[in-house]
Amino acid sequence: xTEQLMLKQALTLLLEKIINKALSLNINDNTELNGLNNKCxxxxxxxxxxxxxxxxxxxxxxxxxxxxxxxxxxxxxxxTLKDLQKNQQLTELIKQDKLDINGDxxxxxxxxxxxxxxxxxxxxxxxxxxxxxATYKLGRVAKTLANKFDFFKNQVQADSSExxxxxxxxxxxxxxxxxFYQQVTQVSVKTDTLMQRLDALTKK
Amino acid sequence: xxxxxxxxxxxxxxxxGYKTVDKSEKASMVAGVFHSVAKQYDIMNDLMSFGVHRLWxxxxxxxxxVRPGNKVLDLAGGTGDLTxxxxxxxxxxxxxxxxxxxxxxxxVGRDKLRDxxxxxxxxxxxxxxxxxxxxxxxxxxxxxxxxxxxxxxxDKALASMYRVLKPGGRLLVLEFSKPEHxxxxxxxxxxxxxxxxxxxxxxxxxxxxxxxxxxxxxxHPDQETLxxxxxxxxxxxxxYHNLTGGVVALHKGYKF
Numbered sequence: 474x475t476e477q478l479m480l481k482q483a484l485t486l487l488l489e490k491i492i493n494k495a496l497s498l499n500i501n502d503n504t505e506l507n508g509l510n511n512k513c514x515x516x517x518x519x520x521x522x523x524x525x526x527x528x529x530x531x532x533x534x535x536x537x538x539x540x541x542x543x544x545x546x547x548x549x550x551x552x553t554l555k556d557l558q559k560n561q562q563l564t565e566l567i568k569q570d571k572l573d574i575n576g577d578x579x580x581x582x583x584x585x586x587x588x589x590x591x592x593x594x595x596x597x598x599x600x601x602x603x604x605x606x607a608t609y610k611l612g613r614v615a616k617t618l619a620n621k622f623d624f625f626k627n628q629v630q631a632d633s634s635e636x637x638x639x640x641x642x643x644x645x646x647x648x649x650x651x652x653f654y655q656q657v658t659q660v661s662v663k664t665d666t667l668m669q670r671l672d673a674l675t676k677k
Numbered sequence: 678x679x680x681x682x683x684x685x686x687x688x689x690x691x692x693x694g695y696k697t698v699d700k701s702e703k704a705s706m707v708a709g710v711f712h713s714v715a716k717q718y719d720i721m722n723d724l725m726s727f728g729v730h731r732l733w734x735x736x737x738x739x740x741x742x743v744r745p746g747n748k749v750l751d752l753a754g755g756t757g758d759l760t761x762x763x764x765x766x767x768x769x770x771x772x773x774x775x776x777x778x779x780x781x782x783x784x785v786g787r788d789k790l791r792d793x794x795x796x797x798x799x800x801x802x803x804x805x806x807x808x809x810x811x812x813x814x815x816x817x818x819x820x821x822x823x824x825x826x827x828x829x830x831x832d833k834a835l836a837s838m839y840r841v842l843k844p845g846g847r848l849l850v851l852e853f854s855k856p857e858h859x860x861x862x863x864x865x866x867x868x869x870x871x872x873x874x875x876x877x878x879x880x881x882x883x884x885x886x887x888x889x890x891x892x893x894x895x896x897h898p899d900q901e902t903l904x905x906x907x908x909x910x911x912x913x914x915x916x917y918h919n920l921t922g923g924v925v926a927l928h929k930g931y932k933f
Contacts, residue, residue: 486732539739
């Protein structure tokens with residue numbers, strides 16, 4: 474069914490369009506692509522059951538799901554890719570078996586450089602379609618919203634960590650719970666003994 | 678040889694849509710259709726298929742297993758959608774031949790690809806699929822997308838493709854086929870005979886050509902028949918994938 478709906482092809486088509494549009498809007502130059510002509514980087518993501526191959530053709534990147542001619546194959550998950558972006562902890566992730574690289578590691582670094590080098594001037598792109606004034610106003614609104622969102626996010630994070638710290642003091646610990654169970658058992662034993670004595674006295 | 682083809686071979690007649698015509702006439706009649714629609718072909722493809730033809734073609738490329746250095750024949754290649762992709766994937770060492778029987782389609786395809794800067798590894802050949810002007814065992818991959826149903830003698834064309842394929846090479850036939858579900862079949866019929874010709878009239882100013890398109894799809898062999906025809910031509914490990922509920926099928930066969 475998935476094959477009939479061609480989800481794989483739809484995803485590669487969409488990715489190819491987005492990547493090449495981003496490259497065409499990049500305010501930095503894409504000179505790094507020149508040295509990579511016909512090179513192929515393949516990503517095997519745990520979340521997908523097919524590979525994603527990125528092939529450099531002149532100043533463009535083609536995306537398909539053919540993995541046979543790859544110069545470098547990276548096997549990982551989307552989450553690990555995010556971690557990699559944040560912390561640059563390549564060696565650590567390889568040691569933890571969260572990331573596997575086969576082939577030319579330099580190629581992977583060059584692709585990463587291209588991605589890091591991407592910078593799009595959204596305001597001037599929008600201004601081409603909406604005009605300068607509307608873009609400026611939209612930019613201000615977006616900036617205000619982004620600031621508010623950041624504030625809200627930070628506030629929620631601070632509140633929740635504070636809540637956790639204070640509430641933690643009130644929460645029954647495992648040790649206390651075990652003590653309580655022990656005391657209940659002792660009381661239970663004592664009541665049983667008392668019942669036996671009462672039974673014996675009543676019989677007399 | 679398929680039953681209808683066999684019968685047509687005996688009485689020297691064939692189909693042109695729902696009409697039965699003399700075999701010698703079909704090629705020129707089909708040529709007339711494509712001379713007429715060539716300039717609007719890409720726009721009409723997008724409109725008629727709602728852009729899904731791009732995914733069908735992408736599926737074909739993925740199924741081809743193309744490698745750098747391969748020699749590919751894009752038969753009935755028309756405006757060169759598959760050629761453009763193959764050209765990028767086979768690289769400098771490879772070669773793609775865009776072949777079409779129709780000069781108008783070939784001209785539109787050549788202009789489009791040159792405008793995209795695709796020149797280094799593409800050649801253009803005006804050729805009839807039944808009599809391919811290439812040496813035996815020349816190509817690693819042959820594709821024919823939405824072209825086989827317009828060929829007068831399909832068996833002869835398949836045999837010709839088999840001849841020019843290298844041993845180990847593969848043929849991929851992307852073509853309209855028979856929808857798997859009756860409800861989809863009815864909706865597809867309604868769309869093909871009521872909406873498609875009107876769209877053709879409105880956009881390409883040529884309703885008749887799109888009426889022919891709808892009729893030629895219905896007259897084209899279904900999935901199993903085409904598979905059998907490929908087997909008869911000598912192809913091995915033949916298989917097909919239904920796409921979009923069988924509206925389109927991709928047949929694949931190897932020459933060993």
